[in-house]
Amino acid sequence: MNLTMTTSTTRKPTQARAAAHAVEIVGVSKRFGDVTALDEVSLQLDSGEFLAVLGPSGCGKTTLLRCMAGFERIDSGRIALDGRAVALPGIHLPPHRRQVAVVPQEGALFPHLSVAENVGFGLSRRDRHRSARIAECLELVGLGGLGARMPHELSGGQQQRVALARALAPRPPLVLLDEPFSALDASLRVDLRRDVRRALHEDGATAILVTHDQAEALSMADRVAVMRDGRVRQVGTPEEVYGTPVDAWVASFVGEADLVDLVDETATEVRTPLGRVEVLPGVPGATRVVVRPEQVQLAPADDPARPAPEGSVRARVTTVDFHGHDALVTLELAGGLTAQARTGAFPPAVGDTVDAWVEGPCRAVPGAET
Ligand SMILES: Nc1ncnc2c1ncn2[C@@H]1O[C@H](COP(=O)(O)OP(=O)(O)OP(=O)(O)O)[C@@H](O)[C@H]1O
Numbered sequence: 130m131n132l133t134m135t136t137s138t139t140r141k142p143t144q145a146r147a148a149a150h151a152v153e154i155v156g157v158s159k160r161f162g163d164v165t166a167l168d169e170v171s172l173q174l175d176s177g178e179f180l181a182v183l184g185p186s187g188c189g190k191t192t193l194l195r196c197m198a199g200f201e202r203i204d205s206g207r208i209a210l211d212g213r214a215v216a217l218p219g220i221h222l223p224p225h226r227r228q229v230a231v232v233p234q235e236g237a238l239f240p241h242l243s244v245a246e247n248v249g250f251g252l253s254r255r256d257r258h259r260s261a262r263i264a265e266c267l268e269l270v271g272l273g274g275l276g277a278r279m280p281h282e283l284s285g286g287q288q289q290r291v292a293l294a295r296a297l298a299p300r301p302p303l304v305l306l307d308e309p310f311s312a313l314d315a316s317l318r319v320d321l322r323r324d325v326r327r328a329l330h331e332d333g334a335t336a337i338l339v340t341h342d343q344a345e346a347l348s349m350a351d352r353v354a355v356m357r358d359g360r361v362r363q364v365g366t367p368e369e370v371y372g373t374p375v376d377a378w379v380a381s382f383v384g385e386a387d388l389v390d391l392v393d394e395t396a397t398e399v400r401t402p403l404g405r406v407e408v409l410p411g412v413p414g415a416t417r418v419v420v421r422p423e424q425v426q427l428a429p430a431d432d433p434a435r436p437a438p439e440g441s442v443r444a445r446v447t448t449v450d451f452h453g454h455d456a457l458v459t460l461e462l463a464g465g466l467t468a469q470a471r472t473g474a475f476p477p478a479v480g481d482t483v484d485a486w487v488e489g490p491c492r493a494v495p496g497a498e499t
Pocket residue numbers: 161164165166184185186187188189190191192193341
């Protein structure tokens with residue numbers, strides 16, 4: 130079972146080691162034969178922080194998590210947890226000595242133990258606060274009073290909540306969540322994300338969530354590390370990685386993006402196939418502009434009631450993906466170029482001619498890597 134627990138029931142005060150990061154990963158590399166799963170990865174987390182590691186399948190997210198938990202040995206670099214080195218080449222603290230809890234993809238509860246026994250699994254039987262801590266953790270994940278149930282009497286979402294309560298119960302300094310919501314349906318996932326975020330925060334846990342789901346990473350984390358091909362491409366707050374991606378690849382992976390060519394530029398404005406666009410201070414060598422679909426405004430062409438602003442462009446609507454609360458509209462621009470606009474619940478129809486323009490500043494990025 131992919132689960133490690135500590136028997137300690139008190140998290141050590143962080144004040145005594147104020148200088149130490151809760152997690153410090155420095156230049157960590159890990160190879161499997163010819164495959165470089167991790168390539169000089171460096172990350173730091175403060176105590177109580179929630180980091181999401183976001184990247185496509187095969188980018189090395191799970192390997193990073195397994196190296197932190199102690200399930201894999203690193204080839205080079207260093208991992209320290211709460212100021213204590215747990216992995217260096219030649220030094221490998223086993224998982225049970227790292228005080229790290231892992232919440233796997235599917236709860237993997239012990240089927241023959243009750244909910245309360247599952248939650249108390251990592252707590253010493255002699256701990257006189259054991260029952261109180263079990264009850265506290267079940268309350269924390271919204272399952273107060275369900276301790277006597279057996280795992281098969283719970284829904285998938287409830288089982289994941291028990292898995293989280295079990296991970297939190299021994300107060301591990303670090304909780305690692307390995308795509309814990311991937312097996313759940315969409316509406317349950319949204320609720321559970323919010324509750325897990327709150328439970329971790331209330332318990333003061335430092336946590337790392339591995340996910341390929343950008344909405345999950347952006348909505349839950351204090352900071353997001355975007356990975357590709359074993360490397361960390363960008364680390365920042367959700368607003369930073371979405372609003373100021375470092376390159377075209379990050380821009381397209383973290384949310385939808387129209388990457389439009391930069392035609393000419395003045396100090397703060399560029400001309401693009403989507404009209405005039407205000408740009409944020411750019412990155413050297415920028416050739417493209419990241420326009421988020423929600424920045425693209427549309428109005429019926431030649432509508433006297435809503436004249437398009439100067440610098441707008443003419444476009445034809447080619448497809449409309451209706452989502453209820455909003456819609457994603459694909460536009461054909463001059464020269465056969467396409468762009469996407471996110472509208473409200475009343476989008477234009479396929480075949481309509483519209484005026485399109487971009488509102489708000491955009492990020493200019495190097496265009497080479499897509
Ligand atoms: N035990 C292993 N033996 C050989 N190759 C491995 C092993 N574990 C991982 N890899 C390879 O290392 C790379 C990174 O894999 P990893 O599982 O960390 O990616 P991931 O981002 O978590 O992907 P996913 O989202 O699909 O789980 C992949 O190319 C994978 O095939």
